[in-house]
Amino acid sequence: MDMRKQKVLKVLTVILAFSFAQVYVQAGLLSPAPGAPLPQRVITARLITKNNQPITVNGNSLGTGGTILTGATIETPDQVSATIDLGPAGVVELQPNSKIQLDFDENGNVRVKVIQGCVVARKSTNALPGEMEIYTDKASQKTDKARTSLGFCITPTGDLGPLGSVATAGAAIPVGISGTKIALLAGGIGAGVASVFLLSRGTNPSP
Amino acid sequence: MTTKRIIIAVLASGLCGWGIWQTARGGLARTLDEYAARGRRDNVAAWVQTIAHVTDPKAAADRAVALLPNDAETYSALGDVCQSIADYRQAREAFARAVQLRPRDYYLWLVLGVMRDQNHDQEGALQALRQSVALAPSYAEPHWQLGNLLLRMDQVDQAFSELRQAAIGSPSLWPNVIDLAWGVYRHDAGAVARELRPETDIDHMALALFFVRNNQSAAAVDQFRQCRSIAGPVRNRAQSLLDMLLGAREFTLAYEVWARMKDLPLTSRTEVRDGGFEEAILVGQSGFGWQITPNVSNVTMSFDEGQHQSGKRSLRVDFRGNSSPTSPLLTQVLLVKPLTRYHVSVFALSQEFVSAADPIITLFDASDPKVTVLAQTLPLRSDPKVWREFAVDFTTNAETRAVTISLARQNCGDPCPAFGTLWLDSVSISNLTAASVAN
Secondary structure, three states: OOHHHHHHHHHHHHHHHHHHHHHHHHHHHHOOOOOOOOOOOOOEEEEEEHHHOOEEEOOEEEOOOOEEEOOEEEEOOOOOOEEEEOHHHOEEEEOOOOEEEEEEOOOOOEEEEEEEOEEEEEOOOOOOOOOEEEEOOOOEEEOOOOOOEEEEEEOOOOOEEOOOOOOOOOOEEOOOOOHHHHHHHHHHHHHHHHHHHHHOOOOOOOO | OHHHHHHHHHHHHHHHHHHHHHHHHHHHHHHHHHHHHHOOOOHHHHHHHHHHOOOOHHHHHHHHHHHOOOOHHHHHHHHHHHHHOOOHHHHHHHHHHHHHHOOOOHHHHHHHHHHHHHOOOHHHHHHHHHHHHHHOOOOHHHHHHHHHHHHHOOOHHHHHHHHHHHHHHOHHHHHHHHHHHHHHOOOOHHHHHHHHOOOOHHHHHHHHHHHHHOOOHHHHHHHHHOOOOOOOHHHHHHHHHHHHHHHOOOHHHHHHHHHHHOOOOOOOOOOOOOOOOOOOOOOOOOOOOOEEOOOOOOEEEEEEOOOOOOOOOEEEEEEEEEOOOOOOOEEEEEEOOOOOEEEEEEEEEEEEEEEOOOEEEEEEEOOOOOOOEEEEOOOOOOOOOOOEEEEEEEEOOOOOOEEEEEEEEOOOOOOOEEEEEEEEEEEEEEEHHHHHHHO
């Protein structure tokens, strides 16, 4: 090996050593400063309430734009429904006079404990691997590949029953049917029932 | 001259007509807005609906926009209606147009920010909410919405800076801010306190009550210590804190709160407060003084200056018939040291007492959830007109931090009437372990 090659090798070695040193320095700088405890990435959800009316979250009054954290107890008053937007994990819809405990994580796992009333859970995409679950102390239902939406009410016995007084069979909302269509379907059934009732009322018996 | 007058008259009439037309359009649009967005349902609204040929709020809001296309109010009403029917995209567009027409209105920027966020446009929402805050820096709602958005964007420090501002503007938001911090900092009371940095005594007490409800008694009392004054509404909250600490059996911390409320020096000495019944007893106020159970049937308690073993008066208890024998009539919580031997002494005088169940003094381990009995005196009966001392010794357990001294009757069946009078005076406690060490 001649002198020139040795010089080139030396220069390369120095450059390589310098590069590694840069990497280590940078790695050292990236570590957090001790003392101030920084929270881990916060997984949050967003609250939307009907007509911006307040509902109760962990005992506090909260309206549209409020942030929901995992473990929250959420309660809706009479005539106020609420939607909890969980981002890529989906949405949870709470009907009026309902109470749930909501747990969720970064993998899209969403657990809704129904304490009172009715709730719908919709998985929006398959971007996250987790599943949504609606449960009580006695019963549990989960989303899977076949069904991406669930809707249930808690029964007096603590089981999960179908949504509303007009039952949607099995209460598992079929894949691909949007919330609007469900509402239209429920409305149609309701209108049908009302029509049958009105047509079979007979005449006014008053003189 | 006449031609000139005619021209002026025609021009004036045209101008008046144009003015009337514009006013009518404005009035119509405003009434439609009120019907659509604010639920106005009177005869005028119904008449305007008929004129405008609209049947629902959305159609009314659209018609109002058509009538006044350069009016921020009509777009704002349209935005409200779209929001109420969950058409968030059109709501966002309506508010964006309203903002263009009235750019110095903080509220329009606020609702635009909320709608952008609802449409998953966080950067746009951030811009709108920052503008809203800039236009109304003293209002709580823009800070609140901006803080929530920043939190969801994982900008925690900035978020809590805004949320604190919101709580300063509207103290009713303080519990929400505390709750969010509690979740974000994963129930780390120290981190929550450092992040929130409460400034007023009311804020300190709100945080203290939150902590004690979440089993963080030491952090709660730390907030209480930072209060500058225990007066007015702070006093009521301090009483709530005291009640919760007593309920949680955190007696040492509870004593600290009680002593400050009473302006008493902190002491670690075990003593019976007002053992001679010389001071007034406030019924229904928890703490470390004497507690009288209110409304016990057929039992009355009073101070008697005619009878006393020491001082100027004693406690008189009159039994006038059937009453629950084991219900405590008089109690006091005393701070004690664990694994320590104590001597309790009480002087009693009874007169014409007749019952199957005599009054007794019992010492319970207040730190023990099972409230185990540590010691009990003999039945409190004396010779007529002669004060008699009743004494009992007991040793505290390893976990005992407080004992309850309680006056009740012995157990007996139901009914279990009692008649007669009992006087109590000179209740005291001494530390036998310390005395023996001293000797």
